Amino acid sequence: MEISSKYSPAEVEGKWYQYWLDNKLFSSKPDGREPYTVVIPPPNVTGVLHMGHVLNETIQDILVRHARMEGKNACWVPGTDHASIATEAKVVNRLAEQGVKKADLTREEFLKHAWAWTEEHGGIILKQLRKLGCSCDWDRTAFTMDGPRSESVIKVFVDLYRKGLIYRGVRMVNWDPKALTALSDEEVVYKEEHTKLYYMKYYLADSLPSDFVAGEGNVVHKDDRGYYAVVATTRPETIMGDVAMCINPNDPKNQWLKGKKVIVPVVGRVIPVIEDEYVDIEFGTGCLKVTPAHDVNDYMLGEKYNLEAIDIFNDDATLSDRIASAQQKSLAEVSVPEGLVIDLQKYVGTERFACRKQIAEDMVAAGLMEKIEDYDNKIGCSERTGVPIEPKLSMQWFLKMQHMADISLAPVMNNDIQFYPAKYKNTYRHWLENIKDWCISRQLWWGHRIPAWYIEPTGSPLPTSPIGEESPWGKVIVAENEEEAYKLALEKYPVLQSLPLGGDGGGFTLRQDEDALDTWFSSWLWPISLFDGIRNPGNEEIKYYYPTADLVTGPDIIFFWVARMIMAGYEYEGKMPFRHVYFTGIVRDKLGRKMSKSLGNSPDPLELIEKFGADGVRMGMMLSAPAGNDILFDESLCEQGRNFNNKIWNAFRLVKGWAVAPVTVPEGSPEGQQPEAARIATQWFAAKLRLAAEELADDFSKYRLSEALMTVYKLFWDEFSSWYLELVKPAYVDGKPQPVDRATYDATLQFFEILLKMMHPFMPFITEELWQALYDRKAGESIMRAELHLPAATDADRQLCADFETVKEIVTAIRAIRSQKNIPPREPLTLEKTLPQPLPSGRGEAGAQSSNDSEALPLTGERGEGLSSAIMKMANLSAINVVAEKSKGSASFLVGTTEYAVPLGSLIDLDAERKKLEAELEHLQGFLVSVEKKLSNERFVQNAPAAVVEMERKKQADAQQKIASIRETLANL
């Protein structure tokens, strides 16, 4: 059978993925095994695969496949998120391209478009995950807005409302003037911007006496028009909503303003000067304008001092005509000097930034601007639409968070839920300790509509309630559906019982709240709702699969999602939603920049898969992805992954290409006998595998996946390919490969199978391909379900591996001699091992010497013969001789304290050899001095543990012996 020398992923990946699907190998049902559950962080339903997903999903797949091979019942549940604001924005944009405005559509019409878009794009990303090899149980695919999930959301909303945890109220919220919706604090991102700081003149309304003298330290401004205060702001347009000026009562500069009234420039409103220590004396002039409707802090001041809030904006952040009417009203009350006022009508309807520019220009022209400075500012922007958010007072639904924080802080802090890396515990704690109520309503249509109904009369006049009964009008009823809401309404407001529902007049209707819920109000239930734990508490699946094992996600959504899932988990299941959280880093390009469409530095994962294979891409991603660290992604890492695949492929080609000697060979015939080198190699590699398995288990237990990958990478490439296979490779005779003996062949296939299993979680496709080809497999069998259990490594294993490291050192030293002397690998050499020389009396510690022999490599006995033949084969030696004194003209080297020499005859370069030895001697002498200095320090000998002192003595003895050995060699040269 001819096998290509290059591995072609494209030919095998699709085939095996289909095989896995056909044989239901991803599917999971509750059974007697230990469950291992992962729920996918649901990608946006209309999203496409990007590098961040590749990282995240690869990690999950590695964990899931690893658990599955441990014999656990692995269940990875896939799904998508409706991503309300992001998806709605996309739909709005697409409609706009077709010339359709959202405002012209009814809710139902819009939702039809949104669903169509979802059908069209939904699930693309899930298809792409298959290309990556993800072993999700696709039969469980869910969507945050599908039937069961939606019902769960509504049920939870009603439940929390009835618990008194959800309330409705007017609050300052983050308003997105583009999406026309409120946002949670977490949806606001701050951007650094270069702006201006405007210093505006607020003239005193009451004229100061002509003999006015400001007190010591006061800073007073005066011009032709009179005395004025100066207020610095980045947002001059908001002066239209000014209702007060605030100073710090302790500010010496502004004492003269106490108790005064000032005139808002342009607007002409007369406002009081109030005092509050909130104001920073150092900033600007120490005078703060107070605009309760448009700034969170001003809002708090407004509440405190009972100030009016004048909302100057429409919902889309254009100037409202309220500014003009407010101006007329205030001008009617108090007359102000000419020249201070501009008719605000000219600004009505202008966009906020255009207005800012205009009003600044107008103020400069009118002499109302003291100065304008450059200023660097951080502006809060909508995470989704990117436009600066506008603090806005509006009626919204909130979830009280204190209770949620109370139940979710401890489990993380005491490691019931473990974070990897643990540093995110700090971030988590800080957020919970400063928790604010969660604004859960969004003025969007795409999402779960809030299950609240308002009782409204039809027609007029309003039917009146009997004395003593509360009027139902405008009251809200929260219920799971309209019928229930109707029932509740009648119960609560008996007056309604006699009224018709609907109709033209004299009756009542229930009008459902227009708002939808924040997307995260459905995602926080994900680990529960996927197993129907909300609608059907205590069902078999939720009992079996919950809590899930591992959550893999980015630290950017620790508040949005992780913390809230923990809250919901304890609130609704009384248990953590997951035991471990693995925080991935952010995928950046190799220059450390975030990947973005505009930079064009974000490769298309599917193209990468086409180029390097899914296994190669997965490996490239994992090679530099320690938990929590950002990943500087470089295509060359995928290339490395592909090269590794090719290496595995060719090792397989080698092994499967061997002819195997017949089992029945004549007694005593050399044919079919296992060579010494192969015998020791198989023993060694079996031991090596057991040690590696322990290392892998340790890496996995600590979620050090990139190190686990590096462990198998080196195990396969260096240990198995470069050492083991070279050792057992049959010799060529007359240009023809000899058959390999049965014992070696069988051992090699077994090793190969174990290696494939170790690599499978990282590289599912190539390992399945080769596993299937390694032995005859039954239909439906798969490496996916092959369990990997190796016996624990023994001390004998460790000793053998240590001996083998010495073998490698000797071989490497001989190869280096070849390389330096230009001796071709095919020319055989001989090796001399010199017997240990007794140290000159009086030097070193008597006790330390005897240990030397035990660590020297044995070259006799069964093991010694094996190790010798291994050295001979790998270094191409014709003989290893144990000698009392090495040959003249040989290149020598030390391994441990044992001296080896390769006789080179005329090839030896005595000068070079001498130089090398002298350099080594110098180094050793320096080393010896430092060791002896340490040992002569009484405090060291007294204080350090005995074992450490003993180690130093041994170092001393070893160094002395080596020095003696080198001196002797030098003397003989």
Added chain:
RNA sequence: AGGAGCGUAGCUCAGUUGGUUCAGAGCGCUUCAGUCACAUUGAAGAGGUCAUCGGUUCGAGCCCGAUCGUUCCUACCA
């Protein structure tokens, strides 16, 4: 502004409780290698005052303090 993290080879990073010849790995780089699995390869090799300064200790890459550089998170400085 506050908090957290990081700084080890050209690059990306390990380095666990302070103690073994501890200064490591992968990639890259240099030299050599062309029929016999693989050039997507093999062999050999060079590279670092562990950011800087000080302290604790018999002993510091590791612990403490300061400084510099850098990254991230949180926050209402108009």
